[in-house]
Amino acid sequence: MITNIADLLNRLREAEIARIDAQGIKHTSTIGDMYEGLTSTILQRTLPKGADLRVVSGFAETASGAMSGQLDCMIVSGSGRKLPYTDAYVWKVKDVLAVIEVKKTLFSDQFATAYDQLRNLLELHWTDFSATHGDQIDIGPALQAYRLTTGLESPRHADAAKLPFHLEMLYRTLVVEQISPLRIIFGYRGFASEGSLREAFFDFIEAHSKQRGFGGSSLPSLIICGKISLVKLIGMPFTAPMDGERWLIYASSNQNPLYFLLEFIWTKLSHRFSMPEWFMSDLTLSQLSPVLSGKAVRKGDVSGWEYWTHSPDLSKKSDLPEPGYWEPVAVSEYGFYVFNLLCQREKLPRTEEFMGQTAEEKAEFQLLLDRRIIGFDGDQIVLLTNQAQCVFAPDGQAYVGENDTGRLTAWLRKRFFDNSR
Incomplete structure (x- = not known):
């Protein structure tokens, strides 16, 4: 608008x-x-x-x-x-x-x-x-x-x-x-x-x-x-x-x-x-x-x-x-696991378990860094968002995005519901 x-x-x-x-x-x-x-x-x-x-x-x-x-x-x-x-x-x-x-x-x-x-x-x-x-x-x-x-x-x-x-x-x-x-x-x-x-x-x-x-x-x-x-x-x-x-x-x-x-x-x-x-x-x-x-x-x-x-x-x-147009980050089971743990613990160590063990996981971790969903605080991994959320959409995919201003909600509405009638 x-x-x-x-x-x-x-x-x-x-x-x-x-x-x-x-x-x-x-x-x-x-x-x-x-x-x-x-x-x-x-x-x-x-x-x-x-x-x-x-x-x-x-x-x-x-x-x-x-x-x-x-x-x-x-x-x-x-x-x-x-x-x-x-x-x-x-x-x-x-x-x-x-x-x-x-x-x-x-x-x-x-x-x-x-x-x-x-x-x-x-x-x-x-x-x-x-x-x-x-x-x-x-x-x-x-x-x-x-x-x-x-x-x-x-x-x-x-x-x-x-x-x-x-x-x-x-x-x-x-x-x-x-x-x-x-x-x-x-x-x-x-x-x-x-x-x-x-x-x-x-x-x-x-x-x-x-x-x-x-x-x-x-x-x-x-x-x-x-x-x-x-x-x-x-x-x-x-x-x-x-x-x-x-x-x-x-x-x-x-x-x-x-x-x-x-x-x-x-x-x-x-x-x-x-x-x-x-x-x-x-x-x-x-x-x-x-x-x-x-x-x-x-x-x-x-x-x-x-x-x-x-x-x-x-x-x-x-x-x-x-x-x-803004879009959230589509995440795999690995990305959801890391995001969910950060929501619970606030910080995670910079270890292979959380930064990715396979090439695909490392690429996904880098994408979350690039999109500023996660970042670093010294030797710890942290969330950089004010109110990030993970949602499971009607297409079966998990998405992570900032929602403090309602952007994630607006994207879901536009992507999956506005044209469904």
């Missing part, structure tokens, strides 16, 4: 762009206001009815009174104050869930301006958060994102400094991503192709490689340019397994960008608000091509991030397959 909603919003976007262009306005500020207004309209339609949420423009403010620069669009909760004789608001930064910087045309200069705005907002948020919050906060989504990315059990927060440095910084980055506002650059036009946007992004990273404020946690959540997206893989919701010690930070797509916008916003909202059951159990999988990998490094007293770019693996949109 989320793809259907994204398609409807995309048709609205395209129709309203044509309407704006038809006005023939040449005044730059007025054009900017129209595109910001269109973005606000689209965002307002993404918000669940009944939630204490709205879309405003204006400024974010800390508890001590420090203020951001002017922000194009903010998704906010609670209450703010309206500035006299304007449509702008000042909102407490702790109540800002997402910030969207809007550009009619997104090229390198506009990207740099938007990046600075979002980076400054992030710094403002953390200044405020550090001053006003204690240690007691639920970071469950970040912990699960860490498991899905690394294939390892997440640490206790107090033990994060005991991790290898690259894993400690990944862990802290994911916590930052959960707690901070989403930071989105939304360009309506600009780079003509997915490849040209990727290359411009590489150039931007390279140009600032020796500067502060360009580490993994500072990079925007989502970058949209026309029909192209650069998607940050923070596990909330999009993720990819690590390649050795390298974290795949960004991937690109020419799939409908409003699909990614919806996924990011609704996932962020799900951390605070009740979301529709159909969203939490949606089976849609995105189409993504790797862009940028990174690893936090420390040499003596100096620390920073190393980045690696990926050569484009791009297809014309007409050549892309239909979006894929």
Whole structure:
């Protein structure tokens, strides 16, 4: 269903762009206001009815009174104050869930301006958060994102400094991503192709490689340019397994960008608000091509991030397959045995009995690792899921999958029951 909603919003976007262009306005500020207004309209339609949420423009403010620069669009909760004789608001930064910087045309200069705005907002948020919050906060989504990315059990927060440095910084980055506002650059036009946007992004990273404020946690959540997206893989919701010690930070797509916008916003909202059951159990999988990998490094007293770019693996949109759909893992008697024991004991030793004795069992164990059903905690095998279940389906096959949001239930309904009448 989320793809259907994204398609409807995309048709609205395209129709309203044509309407704006038809006005023939040449005044730059007025054009900017129209595109910001269109973005606000689209965002307002993404918000669940009944939630204490709205879309405003204006400024974010800390508890001590420090203020951001002017922000194009903010998704906010609670209450703010309206500035006299304007449509702008000042909102407490702790109540800002997402910030969207809007550009009619997104090229390198506009990207740099938007990046600075979002980076400054992030710094403002953390200044405020550090001053006003204690240690007691639920970071469950970040912990699960860490498991899905690394294939390892997440640490206790107090033990994060005991991790290898690259894993400690990944862990802290994911916590930052959960707690901070989403930071989105939304360009309506600009780079003509997915490849040209990727290359411009590489150039931007390279140009600032020796500067502060360009580490993994500072990079925007989502970058949209026309029909192209650069998607940050923070596990909330999009993720990819690590390649050795390298974290795949960004991937690109020419799939409908409003699909990614919806996924990011609704996932962020799900951390605070009740979301529709159909969203939490949606089976849609995105189409993504790797862009940028990174690893936090420390040499003596100096620390920073190393980045690696990926050569484009791009297809014309007409050549892309239909979006894929999530499926659980089909398991044999061996896989069921291991899963069932983990449910009972929580941990198992890394021995041949449980990691597989035959080639088929070893392959099945690796599949369960790859799908992040199981993983490792030191020398122990553990479950990485929040609420994994094993079911015996009408086809006689056993399936294992995460069901904390109802995905496994939704898959069973779609696969075996929706077409049975």
